[in-house]
Amino acid sequence: MQTSRRQFLKLTGAGAAAAAARLEAAPAFAQAAGPVKIGVLAIRAGIAAPVGTAGLRGTEWWADRVNKAGGILGRPVQLVVEEESNPKDTVERYRKLILQDKVEVVLGGISTGVTLALGPVAEDLGTPWLSWDGTTQKGVEETMPNPKWAFKSVDNEVEAIAAGILTAKYFKGVKTVAGINNDYSYGHDCWQSYLAVLKKLGMDVKPVLDLFPKLGVTDFTSHIAAIQKAKPDLLMTSFWSGDATILMKQAAAVGLFKTMKGVFTTAGGVHDSLKKEFTPEGLLLGYNSMYFDDPKGSALLKQFVREHKARYNEYPPYECDHAYFCAESYKAAAEKAAGGSRQWPAKAQVVKALEGIEVESLSGKRSWREDHVQMCNFFQGITTHKNGYDFVTVSPLEVISTKQAMKPAGTKLFDWINGWKA
Amino acid sequence: MTGGLVLILALLAIVVAPWVAPTYYLLLMLPFMAYAVVLLGLNLLFGYTGLVSFGHALFIGIGAYTGAFLAAHLTVRSMEVFLVAAAIAGALVAAPVAALCVRYVKIYFGMLTLAFGMVFYTFVLKFYRLTGGDEGLPFPRPALLGFPLDAMPKTDYLVGPYYYYSLAVLAVATLGMWRVVRSPFGLCLKTIRDNPAKAETLGIGVTRYRWYAFMISAVYASVGGALLGPPTGNVDPTLAYWTHSGNLVFMTLLGGFSSFFGPVLGAFVFIYLQNWVMSVVPYWRLIFGAILAVIVIFAPGGLMGLFARARPAEVARG
């Protein structure tokens, strides 16, 4: 990096001596002692603030745990947290983490608009970036198929695909469907992928209504009136924030789900706000990639859920585990790259080690695919009131792997779905 | 004379900064220079004509999207083309918008501009096939003066050639605006601001002059918007959201709207202060809200006003 800037400065006619005097490029070994600085980007404001908070909590829990156990290769972990907001400001925060704070790795990134901008910046700055929940997909197509430094979350549309598979299993007789999704890429992609899966799986369904309210709307009574008019057999939504709670409540007030099935692909993100009083049994509900009440859950998950509840009085949503996995896989990769020595590995070595690595995460085993996409399980199921909480849980619980529900590297989504053996 | 000296020193500092300042602070100079161009234009309306636009982020959006759109759909890669196209697009959009807005003043003017800004924002979000919706459009690295510079790492490109390129654009914009406000036209605007009735009796076409001022200011904002594109590498609808327009007015007021360089200083302080506060406390909006309140109540002349109060005779007033 330094060379070409120097060349440029020479070109502009100033001395190379001045350029050489720049203090920035401290040699790598100088940083080998002291804590490992880990940059974290978390959304704090707006509709995705709860998701950002969950990711941060997962990361902090991980850091406490790692530090109690002696750190990474003997170095304690130090988190440097910055805010993810709009793409412009987040790119600036990202550059600050790397250029000013000199972190070893950046974790985080949720909104696709932001992570599309972050991807190329990460590649340019040559420091690993492990995204919690953001991809570098434009719509459902990858824009960075072979990144060197960027590690991306599960494709956005996976939970809609998983929900499509389960719809075919649980709601066989459905003939007409309506969709209500947010008016942005995630909402549109989920709806189209969901319909494509239903069609491929031989369900002869007709979409009768597709509503795309703006992100952040808090009153759906008019949308529900439109749904009542369309009278679908099934309503699908990919709402994942407070809007899922609101939709559920306002639907209950007019008894909407007495006359139709419901598929909430992602509402598990706010699962403990889905109170039994207004959330019926028999809906398909997706928890993305972590289900806090997994009967087969590991001791690690149970400990995390217990401590999260004790500390925040809430049951953790999935984003905690996206974040936990990013951090834990980084630790595993650094240790792997060190190859048994206590020598801190170079960033490029850590990135090599990350490719294909599998670690024990909160929800079970997770890994990075060779093309830097997160691999994990998705948890969805049919809502039930038979539990000790005041909100719904699911039973039976279905576990669908990204191996089944995510397009393989280098394929186009709809070609891949159409190529399924039904 | 001290004003001139400060200006020369500031310019010198900006020119030599790439040799001495840490890269990250250099990178922050890029949005500063882009905003400075935007605010020079905004202040022609605000400070000189007495019209406060709460929708100027619309033109930042137009400028940024014009560049991204040319790159995405016509594979253009030249920054000069982006800037000229942004200026033209900004002028084309501004012509009818300005014609409608300048019929009103004060709060109605502010509301009308806000409404147009939100229409554009909604349009960009809604027609995602054309605009990329919430994902926006990539703004690929442009060639500067015909040099592709693709081989350079992006950061070097930004703090090297692009830095000086932005500085040149800012310098040209500043000189241009300086000429405008010192011209008879600028004097007419000030007369309109202070006393529209008098201006009318003097034979100044008040509405027509306001329209001119709006047009110039929109073109500046569009050019500034295009300059914002390459550092982020992506343009998105939040550029046009109403709170962004609010921030523009915030910056102008922070620096001082009654001084020529006030808005430029405002952009500088806003960006570096935000960078610092965001790193220190998670609740930076609270702090910034408080700062804004303090300025509005105690220092309506902004930072320039404070300097001017300290040394009344020495600060050049536009």
Place this chain on the structure above:
Amino acid sequence: MTQHVVNVLLSGIFHASILFLVAAGLQVVFGVQKIFNLACGSFYALGAYVGVSAVGWYTGAGGPAALFVLPLALAGLAVGAVGVVVERGLLRFVYDRDETFQLLLTFAVVLMMEDAIRMTWGTSPRSTAGLYLTYGQVPILGAAVPVYNLIVIGASLAIALLIGWLLTRTAFGRIIRASADNREMAEALGVDMRRVYATVFTLGTALGTLGGALVIPATAAMSEMGIELIVEAFAVVVIGGLGSMRGAFVGALIVGVLRSIAISVYPELEMLLIYLIVIAVLVLRPRGLFGGAAA
């Protein structure tokens, strides 16, 4: 068919009821003080959060569920007192300045309130669990309508009538209207403008907070709800005419019902339709439908 018409209309009117309360708060302040209060959306959000907490305490203390509306409305009104703080603590310093400064000061309140809410209630959406369903539904022409929606519509209507009565039939109303028409004259006649401004701003704030509190059982509180709502409330007052109460009423109905019809008939249009109407009104009739008539 009638059933659908009823559903669409009532959902639109429900939305309009909330919009009316927030817009009315905006109008009363603008009418008298000539301040366009960008923070009205933040007050609405504050009312919503306080409403959730109040109802939480109420049910926690064993209050009967059927009466939850009372603590809710009381809390919504009480937190309107924050209006006094904002008026006495900030706004009163800039009354003699250009409106731009007043506008910017309310923008500062928007920024501060967003973080203040987040510091107090966190980032997760807050809601009042199932209280919304306490009153069940009533059938109206074949449509099942949530009773709570009707309560909100009724409350909003009652408040509209109350404000109308207050402004036209009471001494306080005469003072307010006189102040709105001609501040100097009112002052010369011995009206204490400090008190009028403090009262009016608090009234405007309380309308917003009450709106937030009343809507909360039907929805969930999110920290950015205020910023989202301000744009809609803004559309309402532009269509209705700045400063006019009747304008707020009619504007809210137009925005609420048209939005509802658009969602039913051509969902792509939704908010875009509202903005286009706003621009059309501003171009063709800039004072709005009822503009010019003060307060």
